[in-house]
Amino acid sequence: MALRSDVLIIGGGQAGLATAHTARAMGWNPVVLEAASSLAGSWPHYYDSLTLFSPARRSALPGRPFPGDPDGYPSRDEVVAYLDDYAAALDADIRTGHRVERVTTTGNGGHEVTTADGEILEAPLVIAATGEFSRPHRPDLPGLGSFSGTVLHSADYRRPEPFAGRRVVIVGGGNSAVQIAIELAATARVTLATRHPLRFMPQRVLGRDVHLWFQRTGLDTAGWARPLLTGGKGTPVMDTGTYRAMIATGNPDRRAMFSRLDGTDVVWADGTRENADVVLLATGYRPGVEYLAGLDEALDAQGRPRHRGGVSLAHPGLGFVGLEWQRSFASATLRGVGADARHVLTALRKRAGDRGVAARTRR
Structure with a gap:
């Protein structure tokens, strides 16, 4: 007999935990299904030196401040420790080792x-909270499949020591790409290969973190702000000035995207060739929502969720939390998933008219 719940939440990372907290606050009894044996989502698998791009005071999930220096990163x-503590304090049924198949x-x-x-669970509402960072994106670059050097994704990178003395080309110009490049440059010769020039954004404006200004000015949630912040020309890189200064030294340097890979060589746009030991793809991720493939029109032809603000366009009881630009610049971040969870659950409840959910909750 299938276990029945008010809300089934797929994913036990920051998006899933924020959604569970919000569901409890709305009077529901959620069940969280996490594939891994522990919680915290993708965070334990990121590189060792990773730091947040927003300060602690702007990086909390609903109901629990982030500990430590509020202005630190x-x-x-x-x-990981914060998410573990957050989960332990949640009054919710959280089940690790439960990988959803369909x-x-x-x-x-x-x-x-x-x-x-083979376990079966039923609920009127399902929230796909496996987020945007569970499936590394590996673009089909010319010659990548036959490159005889080492090819890694940033998801595979942990620390710089194994790359000492090697020639490394990093594909990508976002925050993680630049942070890894700066770290590797201490022991390796590093180039950032990007389709557009790097776009630096000041980390602090008038002495305050830029995320505060995003919130106060409404840029966080203004739909018209997305072209301003992305411009179709790459992700803004948060910088105190250190990253720009390091790149100005020439290691790491930034070059226009190479035309192809050939053997162990990188063939640059101007036709010059250079031997490379490692190509590291800092090319982002795609939502890991393959378990929704059997729901008609839940996903588009590329396997991405069809939604508006996290609410499915095809299924009245299906929602998403943790997608990039789901509703705002902060979506898919610690400080953004709580607001998105509240928006999605409120919309689903209104759409479904609480079809029996509230009644079951009161029993």
């Missing part, structure tokens, strides 16, 4: 979720 391990609809308009070990 938490490390990867501090984020989601289907039931005859009564609800959803049936099947895990890898």
Whole structure:
């Protein structure tokens, strides 16, 4: 017999935990299904030196401040510890080791979720909270498949020591690409290969972190601000001035994207060739929502969620939390997932008219 719940939340990282907290605050009894044996989502798998791009005071999930210096920038391990503590304090049914294989609809308009070990759970509402960072994106670059050097994704990178003395080309110009490049440059010769010039954004404006200004000016949630902040020309890199200064020294340097890879060579846009030991792809991630493939029109042809603000365009009881630019610049970040979870759950409740959910909750 299938276990029944008010809300099934797929994913136990920051998005899933924020959604569970919000669901409890709305009077529901959520069940969280996490594939891994522990929580914290992708955070334990990021590189060792990763730090947040927003200060602790702007990096909390709903209901629990981030500990430590409110103006400091938490490390990867501090984020993992925070998420573990957050989960321990949640009054919710959180199940690790439960990898979701598929989601289907039931005859009564609800959803049936099947895990890898055959367990079946049912709920009127399902939230896909596996986020934007569970599936590394590896672009089809010319010659990449036959490159005889080492090819890594930034998801595989941990620390600089294994790259000492090597020639490394990093593909990508976002925050992680630049942070890794700066770190590697201490022991290796590093180039950032990008399609557009790097776009630096000051980390602090008038002595305050730029995320504060995003919130106060409304840029965080203004739809018209996305072209301003992305411009179709790459992700802004948060910088106190250190990154720009390091790149100005020439190691790491930035070059226009290479035309192809050939053997162990990188062939640059001007036709010059250079031997490279490592190509590191800092090319982002894609949502890991393959378990929704059986729901008609839940995903587009590229496998990305079809949604508006995190609310499915095709299924009235399906929502998403943790997607980049889901509703704002802060979506998919610690400080943004709480607001998105509240928006999605409120919209789904209104859309479904609380079809029996509230009644079950009161029992």
